[in-house]
Amino acid sequence: MQQFLEIRRGLVKQYPNIILLYRMGDFYETFFEDAVEINRLLGITLTSRGKTVPVPLAGVPYMTLDSYLARLVKAGKAVGIVEQQGDSTTNKGAVPRKLVRIVTPGTLTESELLPSKADAALLALEPPLGKKAPEWSIVSLVLSSGAFKAMSVAEEELAGEIARIAPKEILVPDSIREKAQAIASGALVTPLPDWHFDPEHGAEQLRHHFQMESLDAWAVSEKPGILAAAGAVLGYVSQTQIESMPHIRPLVLEESSRFVGLDAATRRNLELTESLRSGGGPTLLSTIDHCLTAMGSRMLRGWITQPMRAPEVPRERHRAVGELVGDSEKCEELAAALRPLPDLERIASRIALGSVRPRELAGLRDALPQLSKLSKAAAGCSSGLLKAAAPVLEPPQELSETLERALLPEPAVTLRDGEVIADAFSDELRQLRSLRDHAGDFLTELEAREKQRTGIPNLRVEYNRVTGYFIEVTRGQADRVPADYRRRQTLKNVERFVTPELKGWEDKAIAARERSVQLERELYEGLVRSCSAWVERLTEASEAAASIDALLSLARHARDMEWTEPELSGQSGIVIRGARHPVVEKAIEHYVANDCELVPGRRLLVITGPNMGGKSTYMRSVALIALLALAGSWVPAQSARIGPIDRILTRIGASDDLAGGKSTFMVEMVEAAAILHQASSRSLVLMDEIGRGTSTFDGLSLAAAIARELADRIRSYTLFATHFFELTQLSQSCAEVANVHVRAIQSSGRVVFLHEVREGPASQSYGIAVAQLAGVPQRVIREARSTLRELEERSRLSGDQPDLFSSPGAGAQDEAPDDEGEDAEAQAALRLRDEIAALDPDSLTPRDALARLYALIELARGGKSA
Incomplete structure (x- = not known):
C-alpha cells in the first residue's frame, strides 16, 4: 500500500481523473476511490481488506485487461498501468513495482483498443x-501509425479542421x-498548464527527438504556434508512454487550402462516415468500402x-481506378496478394514501442512474401500510381x-x-529446453533402476508443483528403502523420499526451466529491437498496400x-448528367437519375416540390458526386464535369441544441451564418428549407435575402430547396x-412522387397528401382541405398572401356595409389592436x-369583451 500511495501521489495532480491498475500476481487491483469508481463504471465486484481501516478493493484479471481498458478509456478515464518488476517467488518483501504507461483516448496503440477502420489521433491546439x-x-499525432502533421488555420475554419481530423483527445x-x-466535436479535452505550450522548448524537443540541428527543412522555424503545439x-506522449517512445515520423506541414473545406455540419449532413x-x-x-485490409x-x-x-492527385486515382475497372485479372492478382496481409501499419508501430506480440511478429513474417507478390503485381500495371507502389x-x-x-x-x-523462439535461433535455449523437456525419460529410467535396486515393485517416481520431484513408496514397503533415501513427506498411505541423484537432477531441471524462460524473453526483446530498424520501411510499405487496397x-x-470517370475541369461550374445518390441507389x-447544371449565369437553383419528393436526396447526390470526384473515385452519373471547388457547405434538416441553449431556428440561423461567412465563388452550397423555423x-424574408446574397454577392454554386413559392x-x-x-x-386524392427534376417552379406542395x-x-x-380551399379563395380575391391567423369564415359579405357598420368595424378593429398591444406575453x-x-x-368575431 505504501508503494501504491507513493505512485498515486505523483500522478493525481496532473491526471485528476486517473485510475491506477496495480499489478498483483494474476490481477490488476484498484484501491480506495479507484475501486469505487471501477465498480460504478464496469460493475466489477467491490470488496475490502483490513479490519481497523477497511480498504475498498476491486480487481480485473491480467489476461482480460484489454477489454476493461477499452471500456475505461471510452468513459473518458486516464488509466495508469503499474507492473511488477521482479519475480514474486524469489523476492523477499514487497515486489518492486513501477508505472510503465498511462493510457488515454489519444495515446492508444493496442489493436484491441482501436477501431480497426479508423485512427485515434492526439491533437494539440x-x-x-x-x-x-x-x-x-494545430498539431496531430496518430501513435498507431506515427503520422505527425501540423497546420495553421483561421478561427472560422478551426471547427471544420477538428472535425476533419476527428481526434480522440x-x-x-x-x-x-x-x-x-x-x-x-466529442473528443476528450485535456487541459495542460500553459507553460507546456512553449515555442522554444517545443523547438528543442523536436530537434532532440529527430536528432536535427535545424528545423528549416520542415518550414516551421518561424511558426511559434506550431512549435508550441508540437512540443x-x-x-x-513522453509522459504517458514512460520509457517506450513510439515511432514518430517527421513533422509534415500541411496547408488547409489543399483540402476541400467540409465543416462539421456538412460531414454530418452528407453522412460521410x-x-x-x-x-x-x-x-x-460503408457503401463504397470493399477493402480487404x-x-x-x-x-x-x-x-x-x-x-x-x-x-492532380484525384486524376491519378481516377486513372488507376480506370485501369482496374477494365482489367479483372489484374484486380484478382492484386486482391490475392492483399487478402492475407495483417495490419502492417499497427504492427510496425508496436515494434517501435516494443509492445509487439509474438503472434503479430509471426503474422509479419508470413506477410512479407505476400508483399513481394503484391509488388510484382503492381509493377505490371500501367497506371503511374500503381506502378510507383511496386x-x-x-x-x-x-x-x-x-x-x-x-x-x-x-x-x-x-x-x-x-x-516463441525457435530452437535453432540459440544453442543455449535448445539445450535448456532439452533438459526441461526430457524429464519424462529421465524419470522413467530412474524409476526402473530404483525398482530393480530396492526390489519394491510399486515404487513410483513423481512430480508436483508443491513438493517437486520425489520417490513414492507405500507405507507397507517403507522398511525396504535404501539408506540413501531421505524422507521428504509422510502421507496417510505413502511415504515420499528424495535421493541425492534425484535432488541434483531436480535443481538442474528447475534451473533449466527458469533460465529458458528468462533467456527466451531476452532473445525476444533483442529480436524486437533488431526489427525496429525496419519500422520506417514497413510503414511506407503498409501505406502503399493500403493505397492499392x-x-x-x-x-x-x-x-x-x-x-463513370468524372472530368476535373479548370472551367468553373458543375455539370452532371444522370446523377444518382451513391447510398440511396x-x-x-x-x-x-437527374441532371444538374450549375454554371456562371445559373449559379443558384431554387428547388421546389413536395415533401418526400426527393429534393434533399437530389441535393446530396450532387454534393457527394463532387466530393467523390475530388477524392479520386469514379462517380454515380452518366457524366460529370466538376470545376474548382474550395468548400462544400450544407444547411439541411432540423435539429436543436437544448444543452447549448439553442432552439431549432437558432441552430438553423447559426449554420446559415457560418455558410455566408465561409462561402466563396468556388463553393458548393446546399440550403434546405431555410427560414421555416419562424x-x-x-x-x-430571410430566405429571400440569403438566396440573393449567395447568388448576387458571394456568387457560390447553390442548390436552394424551399416551400416558399414566392422565391421562384x-x-x-x-x-x-x-x-x-x-x-x-x-x-x-393521393400523391405519386416521380422523383424527376424538371425545369421551372412546382405548381403545389402536396403537403396535405403527404400528411395523409x-x-x-x-x-x-x-378539415385541412376545407381550410386550404377557403384560404386559396381569399388569396385569389384579395391578391395578397392570406392572413393565417384570421378566421377562415370571415370572408367577403353579400352586401356592402353601411356607414354605421363601417364605424362599428373601425372601432372594433381599434379595440382589438389596443387589447393585443396591452398584452405582456412574458408574464402569462x-x-x-x-x-x-x-x-x-x-372579440374579433364581434364579441363584447376580451
Whole structure:
C-alpha cells in the first residue's frame, strides 16, 4: 500500500481523473476511490481488506485487461498501468513495482483498443500568438501509425479542421479550456498548464527527438504556434508512454487550402462516415468500402474525408481506378496478394514501442512474401500510381530471414507462455529446453533402476508443483528403502523420499526451466529491437498496400454499380448528367437519375416540390458526386464535369441544441451564418428549407435575402430547396437564379412522387397528401382541405398572401356595409389592436395565454369583451 500511495501521489495532480491498475500476481487491483469508481463504471465486484481501516478493493484479471481498458478509456478515464518488476517467488518483501504507461483516448496503440477502420489521433491546439502567429496552430499525432502533421488555420475554419481530423483527445492550454470544449466535436479535452505550450522548448524537443540541428527543412522555424503545439504533443506522449517512445515520423506541414473545406455540419449532413439515424445506417464510406485490409479502409476513409482541391492527385486515382475497372485479372492478382496481409501499419508501430506480440511478429513474417507478390503485381500495371507502389512494397530480405530463423512456426500468444523462439535461433535455449523437456525419460529410467535396486515393485517416481520431484513408496514397503533415501513427506498411505541423484537432477531441471524462460524473453526483446530498424520501411510499405487496397475497393464498386470517370475541369461550374445518390441507389430497385447544371449565369437553383419528393436526396447526390470526384473515385452519373471547388457547405434538416441553449431556428440561423461567412465563388452550397423555423413573413424574408446574397454577392454554386413559392420569382430579378422542381402527380386524392427534376417552379406542395400518407386521421385531412380551399379563395380575391391567423369564415359579405357598420368595424378593429398591444406575453402562464387567445378570437368575431 505504501508503494501504491507513493505512485498515486505523483500522478493525481496532473491526471485528476486517473485510475491506477496495480499489478498483483494474476490481477490488476484498484484501491480506495479507484475501486469505487471501477465498480460504478464496469460493475466489477467491490470488496475490502483490513479490519481497523477497511480498504475498498476491486480487481480485473491480467489476461482480460484489454477489454476493461477499452471500456475505461471510452468513459473518458486516464488509466495508469503499474507492473511488477521482479519475480514474486524469489523476492523477499514487497515486489518492486513501477508505472510503465498511462493510457488515454489519444495515446492508444493496442489493436484491441482501436477501431480497426479508423485512427485515434492526439491533437494539440495553440491559440493565436499575435502578429507573428495570427492563426490557430494545430498539431496531430496518430501513435498507431506515427503520422505527425501540423497546420495553421483561421478561427472560422478551426471547427471544420477538428472535425476533419476527428481526434480522440485534444491537448489545450488551461487558459482556453472552455473555448476548446465548445469545438471539441466529442473528443476528450485535456487541459495542460500553459507553460507546456512553449515555442522554444517545443523547438528543442523536436530537434532532440529527430536528432536535427535545424528545423528549416520542415518550414516551421518561424511558426511559434506550431512549435508550441508540437512540443506539447511530444511532452505528453513522453509522459504517458514512460520509457517506450513510439515511432514518430517527421513533422509534415500541411496547408488547409489543399483540402476541400467540409465543416462539421456538412460531414454530418452528407453522412460521410456516420449515419444521421440514431440506430445507425449506411454511410458513404460503408457503401463504397470493399477493402480487404483494415489499413486499406483507413486509407479510403482519409480520401473521403479529405477531398483535394488541386486536381492532380484525384486524376491519378481516377486513372488507376480506370485501369482496374477494365482489367479483372489484374484486380484478382492484386486482391490475392492483399487478402492475407495483417495490419502492417499497427504492427510496425508496436515494434517501435516494443509492445509487439509474438503472434503479430509471426503474422509479419508470413506477410512479407505476400508483399513481394503484391509488388510484382503492381509493377505490371500501367497506371503511374500503381506502378510507383511496386518498389516501396518490396520487403527487406534481411528482416524476412531474421523472422524465419527466430520464430517458431506457431508461437504462443504471449511471451509469458514461452514457446516463441525457435530452437535453432540459440544453442543455449535448445539445450535448456532439452533438459526441461526430457524429464519424462529421465524419470522413467530412474524409476526402473530404483525398482530393480530396492526390489519394491510399486515404487513410483513423481512430480508436483508443491513438493517437486520425489520417490513414492507405500507405507507397507517403507522398511525396504535404501539408506540413501531421505524422507521428504509422510502421507496417510505413502511415504515420499528424495535421493541425492534425484535432488541434483531436480535443481538442474528447475534451473533449466527458469533460465529458458528468462533467456527466451531476452532473445525476444533483442529480436524486437533488431526489427525496429525496419519500422520506417514497413510503414511506407503498409501505406502503399493500403493505397492499392483503397483503389481496388473503388474500382470494384465502380464496376458493380456502373459508375463513370468524372472530368476535373479548370472551367468553373458543375455539370452532371444522370446523377444518382451513391447510398440511396443501393437501397432501392429503381433509381430516377437527374441532371444538374450549375454554371456562371445559373449559379443558384431554387428547388421546389413536395415533401418526400426527393429534393434533399437530389441535393446530396450532387454534393457527394463532387466530393467523390475530388477524392479520386469514379462517380454515380452518366457524366460529370466538376470545376474548382474550395468548400462544400450544407444547411439541411432540423435539429436543436437544448444543452447549448439553442432552439431549432437558432441552430438553423447559426449554420446559415457560418455558410455566408465561409462561402466563396468556388463553393458548393446546399440550403434546405431555410427560414421555416419562424413566422411566414420572417422566414420568407430571410430566405429571400440569403438566396440573393449567395447568388448576387458571394456568387457560390447553390442548390436552394424551399416551400416558399414566392422565391421562384427571384429568377425574374436575379440573373444567376433558375427554377427547377421535383415532379409529383396527384390522382384520386393521393400523391405519386416521380422523383424527376424538371425545369421551372412546382405548381403545389402536396403537403396535405403527404400528411395523409403519414397516417394523419381522415377527419383532420378533410378539415385541412376545407381550410386550404377557403384560404386559396381569399388569396385569389384579395391578391395578397392570406392572413393565417384570421378566421377562415370571415370572408367577403353579400352586401356592402353601411356607414354605421363601417364605424362599428373601425372601432372594433381599434379595440382589438389596443387589447393585443396591452398584452405582456412574458408574464402569462400557458393557461392564461390560451384564455386570452380565445377572448381575442371572440372579440374579433364581434364579441363584447376580451
